[in-house]
Amino acid sequence: MSDELIHVLGQRPACTGSGMYLQACYKEAEKRGYDQKVIAAAQQGSGRSDCEDFRDDFLPVEFMSDQLPFPIFGMSDNMPYRSRTYASLKAEEKSRILDLYLNRIEKAASELTDPVILCHHLWLVTAAAARRFDNYRVIGISHGTGLRQVQKNPRFAGEVKEGAANLDRIFALNRHQQRQIAERLDYDPGKIVVTGLGYNLSSFFFPTEEDLEKRHRRKRSEIVYVGKLSRQLEQVDDLWFLEDEKYRRAVKSLSWSGVFRRLEQHF
Secondary structure (H helix, E strand, O other): OOOEEEEOOEEEEOOHHHHHHHHHHHHHHHHOOOOOEEEEEOOHHHHHHOOOOOHEEEEEEEEEEOOEEEEEEEEOOOOOOOOEEEEHHOOOHHHHHHHHHHHHHHHHHHOOOOEEEEEEEEHHHHHHHHHOOOOOOOOEOOHHHHHHHHEEEEHHHHHHHHHHOOOOOEEEEEEHHHHHHHHOOOOOHHEEOOOOOEEOOOOOOOOOOOHHHHHHHHOOOOOOOOOOOOOOOOOOOOOOOHHHHHHHOOOOOEEHEEEEEEEEHOO
């Protein structure tokens, strides 16, 4: 098992769910003594503020720069920073982005011995890395939006499927996503590992018996939402999920430490 990791992300690492996932992986690996590098997007000076926890290991891919004179391409249509959609991506722009990412990965690998390359999102950068670095163990991590992009932008689907075929493993967040990956990318389901989402123990923890008793005595409902809210959102009109029993059930999950141990078994 390797004790070196290269994390690869096509988005800014401090502004998206996948970026939070990357940071959680980095912190857990750091506790276990891994040597690490992080390759992720930056633009207009965001690199310094986005990498507080891994500044010494950060190799940014700078957008809005001389090499990439355009914004980051977002995995969602609306991003919390300036971005463009992949529907507008031109061939020459794609070539520039992939070349720069592959060069950064090569530089990171040259500073390590035998790293595992963890690529976030089953999309263009991950596909290119899996094709190029067949001498390393390359693992793809699905966050769902890559599968959505395959459907929204089918002109890239063949390229992504071809590259994904070279991945040693794919980590999926749940079993539904596992089935989607196998179907949409024609990928061996036996090589897809369901890891779960993970949660931060410093922010979320189970209540004590005393806490539960106090809540019971209050006799009022409490709602906790954990997830994304668009900065453009002005109000929540329809809490449809409260009507469905399956969404009211307690969700069994693992802490980030538990999720990372599950990932680590496949390094």
